[in-house]
Amino acid sequence: MEKRNERQVILFPLPLQGCINPMVQLAKILYSRGFSITIIHTRFNAPKSSDHPLFTFLQIPDGLSESQTQSRDVLLQLTLLNNNCENPFRECLAKLIKPSSDSGTEERKISCLIDDSGWVFTQSVAESFNLPRFVLCAYKFSFFLGHLLVPQIRREGFLPVPDSEAEDLVLAFPPLRKKDLARIMGTSAQSKPLDSYLQKILEATKPTSGLIVMSCEELDQDSLAESKSNKVFSIPIFPIGPFHIHDVPASSSSLLEPDQSCIPWLDKHETRSVIYVSLGSIASLSESDFLEIACGLRNTNQSFLWVVRPGSVHGRDWIESLPSGFMESLEGKGKIVKWAPQLDVLAHRATGGFLTHNGWNSTLESICEGVPMICLPFVWDQFVNARFISEVWRVGIHLEGRIERREIERAVLRLMVESEGEEIRDRIKVLRDEVRRSVKQGGSASRSLDELVDRI
Numbered sequence: 001m002e003k004r005n006e007r008q009v010i011l012f013p014l015p016l017q018g019c020i021n022p023m024v025q026l027a028k029i030l031y032s033r034g035f036s037i038t039i040i041h042t043r044f045n046a047p048k049s050s051d052h053p054l055f056t057f058l059q060i061p062d063g064l065s066e067s068q069t070q071s072r073d074v075l076l077q078l079t080l081l082n083n084n085c086e087n088p089f090r091e092c093l094a095k096l097i098k099p100s101s102d103s104g105t106e107e108r109k110i111s112c113l114i115d116d117s118g119w120v121f122t123q124s125v126a127e128s129f130n131l132p133r134f135v136l137c138a139y140k141f142s143f144f145l146g147h148l149l150v151p152q153i154r155r156e157g158f159l160p161v162p163d164s165e166a167e168d169l170v171l172a173f174p175p176l177r178k179k180d181l182a183r184i185m186g187t188s189a190q191s192k193p194l195d196s197y198l199q200k201i202l203e204a205t206k207p208t209s210g211l212i213v214m215s216c217e218e219l220d221q222d223s224l225a226e227s228k229s230n231k232v233f234s235i236p237i238f239p240i241g242p243f244h245i246h247d248v249p250a251s252s253s254s255l256l257e258p259d260q261s262c263i264p265w266l267d268k269h270e271t272r273s274v275i276y277v278s279l280g281s282i283a284s285l286s287e288s289d290f291l292e293i294a295c296g297l298r299n300t301n302q303s304f305l306w307v308v309r310p311g312s313v314h315g316r317d318w319i320e321s322l323p324s325g326f327m328e329s330l331e332g333k334g335k336i337v338k339w340a341p342q343l344d345v346l347a348h349r350a351t352g353g354f355l356t357h358n359g360w361n362s363t364l365e366s367i368c369e370g371v372p373m374i375c376l377p378f379v380w381d382q383f384v385n386a387r388f389i390s391e392v393w394r395v396g397i398h399l400e401g402r403i404e405r406r407e408i409e410r411a412v413l414r415l416m417v418e419s420e421g422e423e424i425r426d427r428i429k430v431l432r433d434e435v436r437r438s439v440k441q442g443g444s445a446s447r448s449l450d451e452l453v454d455r456i
């Protein structure tokens with residue numbers, strides 16, 4: 001296929017793996033509908049343009065220092081990126097829209113800008129060019145609606161949560177428990193910057209041309225209905241389903257190189273016999289938590305495939321704190337890699353369960369392959385996703401934050417060996433089928449995509 005020039009869409013992902021993947025998948029969907037694609041991206045965590053030869057990539061400077069790119073404080077990184085990128089983004093957009101007269105190129109027709117809700121300066125920039133802007137919501141929609149209420153909930157005196165109320169449901173933000181919300185709201189030092197950032201997200205989303213939601217009626221019916229009735233957003237909302245199951249060619253947008261030896265290793269295992277363990281691209285562990293997970297997995301005597309990102313164990317380069325002889329003691333039942341081809345791993349017949357941090361991408365990918373989960377959320381929307389998995393859809397087991405070898409061993413055996421695991425597996429297959437149907441012709445997400453394409 002050739003690059004096309006007719007209707008052009010500009011995409012601008014936040015430079016985080018969990019935001020780059022959906023944006024690139026959305027690009028592929030829109031490309032398949034006849035749009036030409038330009039992706040503006042920061043230097044930090046730049047996507048690999050060579051993986052996507054049909055798209056045009058334009059890099060802008062982001063002003064992050066080496067140490068800032070290494071920071072574990074994502075809120076700080078996002079604040080700095082928003083402060084630093086406005087001018088470079090505006091200049092880049094200006095060149096795209098109005099090429100200089102001496103370049104001999106005519107003014108281009110750009111249909112719209114699509115970017116993440118976490119970019120809070122792009123709405124005013126888009127308005128200054130008269131460019132319609134759509135916001136990509138790569139969260140579960142119930143989280144997206146709920147998290148914008150955090151500043152208000154905080155003002156109403158939510159914190160501290162007494163121990164006696166920790167398990168109570170938060171009525172304004174179901175199905176979260178108060179202990180989950182307390183963790184989402186962060187420490188008092190984080191409260192001011194977080195609340196002001198959320199306020200900016202709300203203000204910059206309200207006047208847009210629409211919200212593109214990586215979810216579907218089947219997963220987010222209540223919150224989609226609520227958003228229509230409470231009118232927080234009077235803009236159109238397009239729940240177009242999990243992006244990666246739309247019928248477009250697969251390609252990786254991994255920032256780290258996936259270790260392809262995972263697949264031949266899985267090939268050697270029985271169907272549904274392996275537990276896959278991955279905590280995504282950001283979560284990190286203390287050394288003692290890392291060792292508890294290692295010992296818990298070993299004690300199950302089940303096969304496991306574990307992604308340990310370099311630098312994700314505090315104070316260590318990789319897995320050198322494992323006791324000597326640990327890998328040998330597994331007798332081939334365990335494999336640890338730095339990054340996995342996750343979609344292929346979850347789709348593999350040998351994968352029988354997923355111990356996950358419940359990032360929304362990972363959660364959707366697991367649902368779409370019918371792989372039941374063990375939930376170990378660390379931050380942010382992961383707490384909401386984990387509650388849906390364990391309590392609403394009942395397609396997984398929640399560890400309730402207990403990173404202890406016995407708890408991990410128990411959860412893995414419940415899921416992989418005991419009859420409870422079979423029931424959970426049956427339920428996730430039903431959910432998988434419903435979600436997959438939504439993107440097929442006539443399904444809710446497919447109809448929503450048609451509407452989005454018309455609107456753009």
Ligand code: UDP
Nearest residue numbers: 018280281282307339340342359360361362
């Ligand atoms: N991923 C991957 N290989 C890995 C671990 C993760 O390809 O070894 C991908 C995964 O498929 C998902 C993304 O990285 O698309 C992680 O996004 P998610 O929202 O689950 O979590 P985050 O990284 O944002 O915490």
